[in-house]
Amino acid sequence: MSILTLKNISYHYSGSKKRVLKNISMEFEPGKVYVIMGKSGAGKSTILSLVSGLDVCTEGKIEYAGTDMKSIDRDQYRSKNIGVIFQGYNLLTNATALENIVLSMNISGSKEKDKKKYAYDLLERVGIDKETADRKVLKLSGGEQQRIGIARAISHNPDIIIADEPTGNLDNDTEKNIMEILCALAHKENKCVIAVTHSKDVSKYADEVWGLNSGSMVFVK
Amino acid sequence: MYIFRNAVKNIGRNKSRNILIAVIIFVIILATSVSIIINTTSKEIIDVYKTQFGSELYINLDYEKLKKDRTGFEGITVDQYIAFGESDLLKSKEYKAFVYVGSDGWIAIDENSGNDIINSGNSEDYLPLKAKVEGSTRSDINDDFKSGVRKIVHGKMYENIDECIVSEEFAELNNLSVGDKIKITSNLKKNPMTHELTISGIFEDNTEVVNDHQNLSTYENGSNDIFASFETVINLQLYDSAGSLDAEYVLKDPAFLENYKAELKEKGLSDFYIVSTDEASYNKIVKPVQGIAKIINVFLIVVLILGSVILVLLSTLAIRERKYEIGVLRAMGMKKRKVALGLLSEMLIITGICLIAGLGIGTSISQPVADIMIKNQIETVNDSNDNTNGISIINESESGGAEPLNELKISLNIEAVSQIIVVSLLLAVISSLTGILYITKFEPMKILSERN
Numbered sequence: 001m002s003i004l005t006l007k008n009i010s011y012h013y014s015g016s017k018k019r020v021l022k023n024i025s026m027e028f029e030p031g032k033v034y035v036i037m038g039k040s041g042a043g044k045s046t047i048l049s050l051v052s053g054l055d056v057c058t059e060g061k062i063e064y065a066g067t068d069m070k071s072i073d074r075d076q077y078r079s080k081n082i083g084v085i086f087q088g089y090n091l092l093t094n095a096t097a098l099e100n101i102v103l104s105m106n107i108s109g110s111k112e113k114d115k116k117k118y119a120y121d122l123l124e125r126v127g128i129d130k131e132t133a134d135r136k137v138l139k140l141s142g143g144e145q146q147r148i149g150i151a152r153a154i155s156h157n158p159d160i161i162i163a164d165e166p167t168g169n170l171d172n173d174t175e176k177n178i179m180e181i182l183c184a185l186a187h188k189e190n191k192c193v194i195a196v197t198h199s200k201d202v203s204k205y206a207d208e209v210w211g212l213n214s215g216s217m218v219f220v221k
Numbered sequence: 222m223y224i225f226r227n228a229v230k231n232i233g234r235n236k237s238r239n240i241l242i243a244v245i246i247f248v249i250i251l252a253t254s255v256s257i258i259i260n261t262t263s264k265e266i267i268d269v270y271k272t273q274f275g276s277e278l279y280i281n282l283d284y285e286k287l288k289k290d291r292t293g294f295e296g297i298t299v300d301q302y303i304a305f306g307e308s309d310l311l312k313s314k315e316y317k318a319f320v321y322v323g324s325d326g327w328i329a330i331d332e333n334s335g336n337d338i339i340n341s342g343n344s345e346d347y348l349p350l351k352a353k354v355e356g357s358t359r360s361d362i363n364d365d366f367k368s369g370v371r372k373i374v375h376g377k378m379y380e381n382i383d384e385c386i387v388s389e390e391f392a393e394l395n396n397l398s399v400g401d402k403i404k405i406t407s408n409l410k411k412n413p414m415t416h417e418l419t420i421s422g423i424f425e426d427n428t429e430v431v432n433d434h435q436n437l438s439t440y441e442n443g444s445n446d447i448f449a450s451f452e453t454v455i456n457l458q459l460y461d462s463a464g465s466l467d468a469e470y471v472l473k474d475p476a477f478l479e480n481y482k483a484e485l486k487e488k489g490l491s492d493f494y495i496v497s498t499d500e501a502s503y504n505k506i507v508k509p510v511q512g513i514a515k516i517i518n519v520f521l522i523v524v525l526i527l528g529s530v531i532l533v534l535l536s537t538l539a540i541r542e543r544k545y546e547i548g549v550l551r552a553m554g555m556k557k558r559k560v561a562l563g564l565l566s567e568m569l570i571i572t573g574i575c576l577i578a579g580l581g582i583g584t585s586i587s588q589p590v591a592d593i594m595i596k597n598q599i600e601t602v603n604d605s606n607d608n609t610n611g612i613s614i615i616n617e618s619e620s621g622g623a624e625p626l627n628e629l630k631i632s633l634n635i636e637a638v639s640q641i642i643v644v645s646l647l648l649a650v651i652s653s654l655t656g657i658l659y660i661t662k663f664e665p666m667k668i669l670s671e672r673n
Contacts, residue, residue, distance in 0.1 A: 054552060054664070054665055055664070075551075075554050075555070075556045075557075076554065077554070078552065078553065078554035079553060079554025079555070080554070084552065086552070090548070090549045090552060091549070092546060092549055092550075094231075094234035094235060094546075095230070095234060099230065103223070103227060103553075104553055106223035106227075107550075107553050107554050107555045107559075108554065152553075
C-alpha cells in the first residue's frame with residue numbers, strides 16, 4: 001500500500017514552456033528507502049519540492065495516503081506528515097540545536113509533555129550530545145547541522161522523510177552514519193525515506209533506485 | 222503560546238538589530254509622549270478657560286453711546302436683574318447687593334483716624350458713610366467665608382430678614398454681642414432713613430489688612446463689613462439711594478450668547494447696555510497655551526512621519542536578514558498568519574518595553590519642557606503686544622485684571638495614555654508591516670531558493 005503516489009506529474013516554471021518533469025508516475029511505500037539519482041539540473045530538487053508540498057505540479061496529481069495533495073492543507077502536511085532534510089540544512093542559525101527541534105515540534109502541534117527531554121533524546125539518537133544541543137547552530141559543523149536537520153525532520157514522527165543530498169558535504173564516516181540512521185528509520189520505524197542524490201555511494205543503502213534523466217523517471221534497481 | 226515564547230527568544234537572538242529598532246521606537250514614543258501629555262493638558266486648560274470666559278457674562282454700560290445721547294436711559298432694576306437670571310440658557314446666577322451706610326449709635330473701625338470723612342463727601346447734604354452692608358445669594362456668602370479666612374465664631378449665620386453678622390473687631394469696638402441690634406442710616410441729611418438689624422453671629426476676620434489705613438475710608442475696611450441676606454439688603458429703604466447690585470450670569474454653553482442677548486432684549490434690557498463675555502481675559506490667558514499646542518502638534522506630526530519612515534526603512538533592511546528565517550519557518554509548515562503573529566509579537570514586546578520607558582521618562586520631562594515652552598510663548602505674546610504701536614492689545618481693564626498663565630501644570634490623564642498607546646501600537650504595526658507583506662507575497666520555496 002503506497003503512502004505517496006505520483007500520477008503523471010509534469011512541471012514547468014512559470015513563464016517557461018520547457019517541462020522540467022515529464023509525466024512521472026511512481027509509488028512510494030512505507031518501510032523503504034528510495035533514492036532518486038540524476039545529474040545537476042535533472043529536476044531532482046524540483047521533484048522533492050513537489051512531494052514535500054513546497055510547490056505544486058503543473059500537470060497530473062500527487063496523492064498522500066490516497067488523498068489528492070491539492071485538497072490537503074499544505075502547511076499542515078509539511079508540519080505533520082513529512083519531514084524534510086534540506087541540502088543546505090535550513091536550520092534557524094541563531095537558535096540552538098535544541099530550540100530548532102522544539103520549535104518544529106511546536107509547529108506540528110506535538111502533544112509530547114516534555115518536549116525538551118524528547119528533543120535531547122532525539123538529538124542524542126543522531127549523535128548530538130547535550131552540550132552540542134545547547135549551542136547555536138551557527139557554531140556547529142556541517143555534519144552536526146545535517147544531524148540536527150535529520151532530528152528535526154523526524155521530531156514530529158512523520159510518515160515520509162525526504163532528504164535532499166543528505167550527504168552532500170559530509171566525509172565518508174559521517175555519510176555512512178547518516179545513511180544508517182535513515183535506513184533505520186525506514187526499516188525499523190516503517191518510515192518512507194526518499195533521498196535525492198548524485199552520489200552513487202548513497203544508492204548502496206537504497207531499497208529502490210530511480211534515475212531522473214531529462215525530466216523522466218526510470219527504474220534503476 | 223509558543224509563538225510568543227519564540228518571539229521573546231528571537232529578541233535576544235538578534236540583539237543588535239532589535240536594540241537599534243528599540244532605540245528608534247523609544248525616541249519616537251518619548252517625543253510622542255511629551256507632545257501628547259503637553260497637548261492634552263493644554264487642551265484641557267483651553268477648554269476650561271473657554272468655558273469659563275466664554276460662559277461668564279458681563280452686562281456693561283455702553284459709555285460711548287451714553288456720552289452721545291442719554292435720552293431714554295434707564296438703569297437696570299433689581300427686578301430686571303432677577304428676571305434676567307430666570308433663563309433656561311443659564312447654568313448659574315449669583316447676585317450681590319451692597320449698601321453703604323452711616324451709623325447711629327456705633328462707630329466704625331478706624332473712624333477716629335478721620336477716614337470716614339475722606340470719601341464720603343463732607344458737604345452740607347451728606348453724612349459720612351462708615352460701613353458696607355452686603356447681601357449675597359451665595360450660601361457661603363463669598364470666597365473668604367468659603368476658604369475659612371472669615372468664619373463665624375459666635376452665634377450663627379443670618380437666617381431671617383433683618384438679621385446680620387459683624388466682625389469680632391467691630392463687635393468688640395462697639396461692645397456688641399449676638400442678639401444685639403445695630404442701627405444703620407442713609408447718608409442723606411435731608412432724608413434720613415434708619416433701619417435696625419439684629420446681630421445673629423460674629424465672625425473672625427483674617428483677611429489681609431491693608432497697611433495704608435490713612436488713605437482707606439472706613440467702609441473699605443473689611444472688618445467694618447456687615448453681612449446680611451440678599452433679600453434683607455435689597456429690601457432696605459436705603460438701597461434705593463445708596464445701593465448697588467452685582468449680577469453674575471454663567472451660560473450653559475458659550476454658544477448660547479446670541480440667544481441670551483435676544484432674551485435680555487425681550488426682557489427689557491436697554492440698548493445702553495452691552496452684553497459680552499470676557500474675550501480679552503480668555504485671549505490673554507489662553508494665547509500662550511494655544512501657541513504651545515500648535516507647536517506641539519506640528520512637532521508631533523513631524524516626529525511621527527519621520528519616525529515611521531525610518532522604521533519602515535529599517536524594517537525593510539531587517540527583513541532581508543529575516544527572509545531566510547521566514548523561509549525556514551514556512552518550510553517547516555508554520556502558517557503565514559502565525560509567522561506574521563510572531564513578527565508582530567516581537568515588535569509589540571519591543572514597543573511595550575519602549576512604551577513603559579518612554580511614558581515614564583516622557584512624563585517626568587514634560588513639565589520642564591512645558592515650562593520652557595510657556596516661558597517662550599509668554600515672551601512672544603508680550604512682544605507682539607508691545608509692538609502694536611506701542612500700545613498693549615490687552616490692557617488690565619479690558620482683561621478684567623486676568624493674569625496670563627505662567628505655568629502649565631502637566632498631568633498624565635487617561636486620554637493622553639490612550640493616545641500614546643494607540644501611537645505605539647501603530648508604530649509596532651508599521652514596523653512589522655514590511656515583514657508581514659513579505660510573508661504574504663512569497664512562498665517558502667522561493668525564499669529558500671533565493672537564499673541557497
